[in-house]
Amino acid sequence: MDQPPLPLSRFKVIDLTAHRAGPTCVRHLADWGAQVVRIEPPAGGDRDAAAGNRHGSDFQNLHRNKRAITLDLKSEEGRAVFMKLAAQADVIVENMRSNVKFKLGVDYESVAKVNPRIVYGSISGFGQDGPYATRPGVDQIAQGMGGLMSITGLPGQGPVRVGIPIADLTSGGFLAQGILVALLDREVTGKGRWVHTSLLEAQIAMLDFQATRWTMDGEVPQQAGNDHPTGIPTGVFPTADGHINIAASGQVLWERFCRAVGLDELIDDPDYKSRESRSKNRRALNARIAEWTARRPAAEWIDLLTEAGVPCGPIYSIDQTMSDPQVEHLGMARPVAHPVLGEIRLVAQPNNISGFSKDIRSATPELGEHTDEVLRELGYDDAAIAALHQRKVV
Incomplete structure (x- = not known):
């Protein structure tokens, strides 16, 4: 029996993200069927250095279930191609430093002029405005400023980072949730929205009861090591x-x-x-x-x-975790065929929706793998595509 279309398969997403927080957001959408086109600079460069080599495990886990094109957004022709894509899209996701998208002319207001229904998702380090808006921000900085490192580790040990990029991962999850809320709102209003969060906001939200110990009780939580801070033993x-x-x-x-x-x-x-x-x-x-x-x-x-x-x-150590019988039953390591690497296993989407598979449909694409295919879908003929390549627009 054929599986019905995945829940998000009717939505077209433009992925302008790099590093981890933004790609995590897009991965949530792609895993449930969104038609994602990932845009990268023609030269590649170190735009995704945080995720390592393209064929490495980190990069492969972040960018599965997408198509990929190259496009020079700094050029006038590149922006014109982008706006053609944006006119047909439902969602755009970016995690540039807050002012960069305005310099490139690919910000929400610019896109909304050609597509008022667009849902535009943004992640920054510290917020889209305010005194720190233009600062560069990464996960560990947010862990420190967000209070997490002050409550992690053994009492008196000094600040300790969490062993995963929790601000990146949670901000990506929160943005995906916000985008879905905005899409539901659009079904009623017909209007797109700008949805944005930051590593700092996500990290503070994740403090949860530890934060309200201060906001309500005036108590500053301290390191408690492996003990729960309030539930004993x-x-x-x-x-x-x-x-x-x-x-x-x-x-x-x-x-x-x-x-x-x-x-x-x-x-x-x-x-x-x-x-x-x-x-x-x-x-x-x-x-x-x-x-x-x-x-x-x-x-x-x-x-x-x-x-x-x-x-x-x-x-457990990680290898013991992945070989635990319950974890194997849950299928948290899913295989996918890669044209260069062969069959690889990636970490599965944690949600289970009855009637749908959470199998990984396609491996992370090569740089620009789908450029010509996507350009043809936009109406460019072979001569126009060749000219764009020649001028290094794509």
Whole structure:
């Protein structure tokens, strides 16, 4: 039975992005069927140096399910080609420094003159206006300014970055969500919108309850290491053969945990009886639990606690994660055929929508692979295409 068209297959997207945040946004759209045309400079250069070599794993994971063309947006002819594409598009996504798109003449207002229905998505480091608008911004800068590095790591360790580019990834996800909201609005109003976010805004949004500890309670969160900052006991505990995560912070879970592991006496111990007392005596409690969990292997504790309904789990390296039976069942590593690299496996889209496959349909294209094809779709004949190549417009 043939699969129906993917949910976003009716939308045409122009991808002007580079590095990671913007491509992450477009990947969300492309994975669900959007017709994406990625525009890159004819010379290539180091525009995507942050994602590494074109045939490297990072670049391949970012730009699958797209077509690719080259186009010199700094030239008058290149902008003319771009505007022809924009006139037919539903969405444009860019993550240039906030003022660059205006210099190139490919900003929202310029595009809206030829296509008032366009939904134009932008990601910048710090916002489209304000005192830092034109500053260059990358993920780690946002992690620092957004407060994340002050609450990551062991107490007293000093600032620590998170092990993934979380501001890039979340800003890309938030922008994709905003674009979809604007497309839904367009179905009612017929009007396009400029949707924009920044690494800084995304990072602050991701602070979530840690931020409201300050905005509501006036409390400045500190580093808590592997312990949950407010739910105790939740953290990493030693076993006879490694470590495990245990989350037993609520009263019901706390009592289940104590009974399951044979520490029943802690339930009525005044030092640990309530959430407040457990928080106050966190170090002593963690030491008591650690002394107990170190006596048996991780797998035994996981079986025992799972049976008791207490959240727990192993702490994997990435190779162990990808070979876990549940991860394999979820199909989080999906194969795709690449004309140069052969069959490769990339990280799957995390959403599951009934009736649709989340298989990766096509590998990341080569530089300019679809240039001539897209130009023909815009009405250029072979002679005109050859002339554009000769003048290095494409």
